[in-house]
Amino acid sequence: MSHAAYDLIFYTRTAGCPFVTVAKKVLADYGVPYREVMIDRDEEARQRVLTWTGFLSVPTIVVAQPGDVLPISEPSFLEKGATPRGIDRGAMITEPSYEGLEQFLIKHGFISEVSQP
Numbered sequence: 428m429s430h431a432a433y434d435l436i437f438y439t440r441t442a443g444c445p446f447v448t449v450a451k452k453v454l455a456d457y458g459v460p461y462r463e464v465m466i467d468r469d470e471e472a473r474q475r476v477l478t479w480t481g482f483l484s485v486p487t488i489v490v491a492q493p494g495d496v497l498p499i500s501e502p503s504f505l506e507k508g509a510t511p512r513g514i515d516r517g518a519m520i521t522e523p524s525y526e527g528l529e530q531f532l533i534k535h536g537f538i539s540e541v542s543q544p
Contacts, residue, residue: 435461438487480511
């Protein structure tokens with residue numbers, strides 16, 4: 428089930444990453460559509476992720492208005508130097524676990540419930 432009101436933006440890079448692999452598995456398992464933005468091919472996107480997370484952390488997943496790439500609301504505060512890993516910051520989550528991304532998708536209406544194994 429896709430939430431037509433919002434887009435899911437998946438900030439990533441061309442080089443592989445275990446967190447990207449996990450997040451893509453969740454999205455594939457649930458059939459959730461998303462748009463990829465490559466931070467190593469888009470300098471503005473790279474700077475956005477650096478500003479939001481303090482690092483070049485991927486994936487950084489954002490709930491955006493249709494056609495946009497910015498979060499629908501300002502991400503909650505993150506202390507300078509603190510890891511963004513797995514922290515639900517409102518309309519943004521970075522480097523989530525499988526379960527963490529499931530909960531984020533439920534919260535934003537992209538899926539209705541966690542599927543049982």
